[in-house]
Structure formats: C-alpha cells, structure tokens
C-alpha cells in the first residue's frame with residue numbers, strides 16, 4: 001500500500017537544460033536547400049580526417065566532426081577512467097536519479113529527439129518515436145524498477161564439501177566499457193549501452209557511426225547534462241567520432257567491448273580484442289524469418305508484417321527479411337500485402353506526411369537494388385512497390401520503396417544475405433517441418449516471428465528455430481520486454497546486451513566465499529592431507545570422496561567409517577621427503 005501511495009506522489013526530479021540551438025537552427029526541409037552534400041563515390045576513410053554529415057532525405061549538409069586519432073581516443077578513455085573511479089562509489093539512489101532526469105528530459109523532448117534522428121537517418125518521426133524513444137523509455141523504466149535487484153550480491157548454495165561456508169556472487173563495475181554502434185537508431189544505440197554500463201557503475205565511451213555522428217554528438221549532451229545534475233563527472237560518458245581506426249583504438253583501450261554492427265566488422269573487433277583479451281559482446285546482422293501458418297487472422301498478420309519489414313526504412317537488425325507463408329493462404333497473403341504496400345508513401349519525412357522515409361546511405365540503397373537484381377535474374381518477380389511522393393532533387397537515389405517479391409528461393413542472395421531494407425520476399429511452405437527447415441537455413445540467427453491460430457503450434461515451431469529470440473504471434477516484442485536478453489547465434493554474434501544478462505555483462509562477476517560461522521568453524525585440512533602428507537593420504541582422500549558424494553547410503557557410511565578410522569589412527573607422515581632431490585628417489 002505504501003508503495004502504491006508513493007507512486008501517486010510525483011517524484012521531485014530536476015530538469016536539465018540542453019542547448020539544441022545549433023542543431024535545430026535550420027531544420028525545416030521545406031525550405032530551399034542551399035547547400036547540398038555530394039558524397040564521394042569511394043568510401044570515406046580515416047585519412048579524410050573529417051566525418052562529413054548530411055541529411056539522407058535531402059542530402060543537405062549538416063557539418064563535420066573530427067575523425068579522432070588513436071592518441072585522442074586514448075585521452076578520452078583516460079578521462080572516462082578517471083571519472084569512473086568516482087562514479088563507482090555512487091549509490092543506486094544517485095544512479096536512479098540520473099535515470100529519472102534522463103527519462104523526464106526524453107518524455108518532454110520527444111519531438112526534438114525524433115526530428116534529430118529523422119534528419120540524420122532519413123526515417124520518419126513516427127518510426128523514430130517507436131524505435132528510439134519507446135525502447136529507451138522501457139529500458140530506463142526497467143532499470144529503475146529492477147536494476148538494483150539484479151546487481152545486488154546474490155547468495156548461492158554451498159556444495160557438500162563447503163557446508164561451513166557462505167557463497168555469493170558480487171557484481172562490480174568493469175571499468176570503462178567501449179561501444180561501437182551503427183547508424184540505424186542513433187539515439188537508442190547510444191542510450192542502450194550507456195544506461196546499462198553507467199547503472200552498473202562503469203564509464204563508457206561510444207564510437208558512433210560515421211553515418212550518424214551529427215545526432216550522436218547532440219544526444220551525448222543530454223547524458224552529460226544529466227550527469228552534471230547528479231554531481232557526477234561529465235566525462236564518465238563520451239561519444240567519439242571517426243572511422244575504423246578510431247574504432248580500433250577504442251577496442252584496444254577499454255575493459256570490455258560492446259559491438260553492434262555488421263558481421264564482417266564484428267570479426268575484426270574480435271581479432272583486435274584478442275590482443276588485450278577483453279570480453280566482447282557482438283550484436284551483428286540478422287535475416288529473420290517470419291512464419292505464417294494457414295490458421296491465422298490474415299488481416300492482423302499483414303499489419304504486423306508491414307511494420308516488421310518497413311519500420312525505420314527497413315533498417316532493423318531484427319527486421320523480417322524472409323517471409324514463409326503456408327501454401328493454403330499464400331495467394332491471399334501476397335494479394336493483401338501487395339495491396340497495402342502499393343498504398344505506402346515514401347518521401348522526405350520532415351517535408352510531409354509519409355509512411356516511410358529515405359535509406360540512410362547511398363551505398364545501402366545500391367546494395368538493396370543489387371539484391372533485387374540478383375533475385376530477378378534468377379526468376380523472382382516483383383509484385384508490388386510503394387509509391388514515391390515528391391522526392392528532393394539530388395536525393396532521389398536515397399529512396400527505395402517497399403518492395404514485395406515472389407518466386408524467390410534460397411539460391412538467391414536476397415534470401416541469404418542481410419538486406420537491412422524494406423524488401424519483403426515471400427516463399428510458400430507445406431508443412432511445419434518445412435517451415436522450420438527453411439527458417440534455419442541461414443547463416444544468421446538473431447530473431448524470428450511465428451504466427452498460428454494455435455498458440456501451441458506456434459510455440460512448437462518457435463522452439464525449433466535456432467535464433468537468439470522469437471516472438472510468438474507477434475513481432476520483435478521481445479525487444480520491448482527489457483528484462484529479456486537480446487542477442488543472436490551463428491553469424492548474428494554472441495553475448496547479450498539487454499535484460500539481466502546484458503546488465504550483468506557490464507560487471508566483473510566476482511565469486512566470494514566466507515566462513516558461515518566465523519571464527520568458530522574454519523577449513524581445517526585433515527591430518528593425512530597436511531604437509532608432509534601421510535602414507536595413506538590417497539586412500540584417505542578416496543574414502544573422503546566416496547563418503548561425501550557416493551550414490552549409495554551404505555557405501556557412503558562405510559567410507560565415512562573408514563575416514564574416521566584413518567583420522568583416529570596415528571598418521572605417519574611420509575618420511576624423508578627431502579631426499580627427493582633428483583625426481584627419481586621416493587621417500588620410504
């Protein structure tokens with residue numbers, strides 16, 4: 001009752017001021033663009049020294065940030081390390097206040113956060129709100145209510161040999177965590193590792209993507225303002241900009257790496273981490289299956305399928321990328337989804353009401369087209385595409401409409417490689433076993449969704465899919481349950497970054513034992529085992545093992561009697577051990 005009453009009293013959470021004047025001074029995309037960015041045809045690299053930022057939806061130039069050198073990265077990590085020494089002593093009360101301040105700011109500034117994300121990535125503000133804000137608020141709320149519970153020392157049972165002990169696991173901060181993150185959710189991708197790391201008492205330095213540095217450099221101001229408000233050093237959390245070299249420098253200077261990105265780069269991160277032997281969490285690509293049995297409510301599933309593949313222009317690691325639909329409803333599913341896709345409007349998200357925005361990079365747009373071309377060359381057919389709105393001149397190549405493709409099979413790259421875009425390839429299946437086989441025929445294993453009118457049938461299929469998560473009769477809702485771990489298997493990576501497992505993965509997990517009845521009962525080595533060991537030491541040890549662990553009570557009792565007998569006998573210490581000088585002589 002007290003808890004309930006307390007919930008009715010709004011907590012006194014201070015507000016923070018974050019200067020956004022420079023980021024929002026020219027945010028209206030309906031205005032004439034005077035400065036259009038033309039990205040170089042070759043991929044930008046570290047030697048360019050600058051990370052150039054532009055709006056994917058309009059190609060309007062946003063500015064640049066430095067590509068930090070190894071020394072500069074080391075300096076940033078050193079500052080975070082210094083700050084962490086202080087923060088490690090903070091109470092959970094102080095850490096919760098930090099989270100509440102952030103939550104308050106986020107809720108009061110949703111529009112600002114979403115517009116900035118939209119400008120930097122090309123997604124709509126509705127998608128930004130769903131993917132950036134909601135997921136982050138869920139994480140904060142979960143940490144507020146359960147974070148301390150999962151980081152408190154946890155009692156563990158003692159074994160038979162250590163009945164006189166108390167055992168527990170303690171969760172200490174690791175130090176400074178490094179995170180290298182992609183561009184798809186620039187707000188959430190920063191907040192997600194930062195919240196867990198800082199709540200567990202760590203410092204953290206996040207290397208943002210070269211394709212979403214502009215927003216990242218604003219979002220970190222929010223975190224630093226909140227740190228200042230709770231009296232913590234601002235350098236505890238930092239955001240750094242650059243390309244691969246900057247990322248590599250980060251890997252070699254931190255105590256743990258959280259990498260979220262492509263499988264290829266994940267491999268490189270693991271190699272670099274081997275040098276300093278730090279733990280790594282690899283959250284890599286996906287090619288999630290979306291299985292639809294014949295007994296579903298088709299209209300409902302079509303709605304979910306569209307969100308699963310088109311949200312955030314399809315830039316989702318757990319986006320639905322392979323649709324397997326039962327042969328009995330295959331045609332109706334294809335017809336319904338095609339009709340809906342044709343009505344989806346695509347355009348610059350801040351210039352009008354569009355369902356889907358731009359593709360974040362031109363490179364990504366080209367990759368989507370090449371996957372589609374490969375499929376078409378091998379006999380696939382496009383049955384529906386979304387509708388373009390008024391596309392800004394100079395940014396036309398940034399748009400790729402949602403595309404429904406049929407007659408696909410697993411020889412096509414489209415069914416094997418991650419697309420990370422709004423493409424819906426649909427295949428039919430005849431039996432549940434076939435659906436499982438098709439879903440598992442992938443290098444990736446991140447998420448999966450299974451739909452059936454029978455919950456039991458859906459669960460049965462889901463249990464056979466080799467993936468880090470599965471949503472039954474829904475899509476990716478596991479990500480909104482922030483108590484759950486998130487991560488994959490196979491080429492989707494390993495380690496978990498959300499939930500209890502993700503929070504504890506930010507910790508030095510320390511096993512501690514101490515005497516239960518100190519100082520009255522302590523470990524005392526039995527006489528035959530004290531140095532120099534007795535002649536019957538091995539016999540004694542064997543009896544001790546049987547008396548402690550034997551399966552049969554009579555054998556255990558017999559062994560116990562033996563143990564007691566040997567203890568009571570005069571234990572003759574092995575004589576003349578010093579004579580063993582050349583390794584060949586044995587004591588008498």
Ligand SMILES: NC(=O)c1ccc[n+]([C@@H]2O[C@H](COP(=O)([O-])OP(=O)(O)OC[C@H]3O[C@@H](n4cnc5c(N)ncnc54)[C@H](O)[C@@H]3O)[C@@H](O)[C@H]2O)c1
Nearest residue numbers: 182183208209244247248261262265268283284285286317
């Ligand atoms: N599993 C997940 O949770 C998850 C979530 C979001 C995105 N992703 C994946 O991210 C990918 C898309 O993002 P991306 O194109 O930005 O990925 P990416 O792998 O190209 O880049 C990710 C980050 O790694 C950095 N980087 C590149 N080379 C590096 C190196 N040698 N050493 C250190 N850092 C280096 C980049 O600068 C960037 O910040 C997709 O594969 C997607 O599935 C996974």
